[in-house]
Amino acid sequence: MSNCKILYVCQEITPYLPESDMSVLCRTLSQNMQERGNEIRTFMPRYGLINERRNQLHEVIRLSGMNLIIDNNDHQLIIKVASIPAARVQIYFIDNEDYFHRKAIVRDENGVLFPDNDERAIFFARGVLETVKKLRWTPDVVHCHGWFSSIVPVYLRNLFADDPIFKKVKIVVSLYDDAFEGELDKKFKAKIQGEGVPKKYLDYLDDPTYENLMKFVINYADGVIFETPEPAAPIVDFLHEKKKPFLEFQDKTTAEYLDHYQAFYNKILANE
Structure with a gap:
């Protein structure tokens, strides 16, 4: 089945950020799955180091302007879009002056994580x-990266x-x-609970480490894909314990590796 609706939620995408395993895969999946006849929407944060003029980002007024309350504080939601001409793929950017105007992704110039990364x-x-x-737009699959x-x-x-848009969605x-x-x-933990979780x-989340965050999230996933050949053993063990469907690491140098992603989406969608 190659005519499903796939929402890609990405931490990084090239060419807006330097090439990495994640940024390249997010672009490749968006382009390839669209070319296969799937309907695609792709989102990433509008980090402050992204050059808006060079990448031709522009605000979508009809989608912008909502205020989101996080930890009792209002933050304005701004939506911008740009297209990757070579891929004929449109990217939506989530922007906000408080959170995304700093010239970095998740760490400061000293390599220290921003203290408000959770928010x-x-x-x-x-x-x-x-x-x-x-x-x-009602996605069939939401695929999260990073x-x-x-x-x-x-x-x-x-x-x-309970929203009709997301009621039947599958999460990868x-x-x-x-x-x-x-x-x-x-x-x-308290902030998430305050959001209604x-x-x-x-x-x-008593100890919000990377490992605990991934375990927390896996509980809500319908399927997991390994994008590294050596994933952390505790997370792999947890995945087996929860009996979640998973796709092993795929060699990105092979011609058919994207076929496995499409097949995995189809497998997840077939699991009722």
Whole structure:
């Protein structure tokens, strides 16, 4: 089945950010799955280091202007779009002056994680899902890339679970070699709960490390894809314990590797 609707939620996409395993795959999947007859929407944060003029980003007024409340503070949601001409793929950008105007992705110039990364991830997730609702577009599959996108599955199975747009959606999570050291903000759990996420599984966030965050998110996923040949053993063990369908790491140098992604989507969609 190659005519499904796929929402890609990406931490990084080239050419807007430097090439990495994640940024290249997100672009490749968006282009290839569209060329196969699937209907695609792709989102990423509008980090401050993205050159808007060179990449021809422009604001979509009809989608912008909503205020999202996070930890009792209002933050304006701005939506921008750009196209990758060579790929004929449109990218939606989630923007906000408080969270995404700094000239970096998730770390400062000293390599230290931003202390508000938890809120930035929350805003990104809410922004993506609220925008998809405004588009009145009903995805069959939501495929999340990078830990920064990890709140999306949580919200899909809680805050947005009864929304007709997302009621039947299947969630796929890709696991990369993108672990961070240390923890997110200790109040992360309370912030998520304050957003309406019930206590189920929230104990994983008592210590919001990368490993615990991934375990938390896997609980809400319908399928998992390994984007690294050596994923962390505790996460793999957890995946087996939860009996979640998974796709092993695919050699990206082979001609047929994208066939496995399409087949995996079809497998997940067939599981009722």
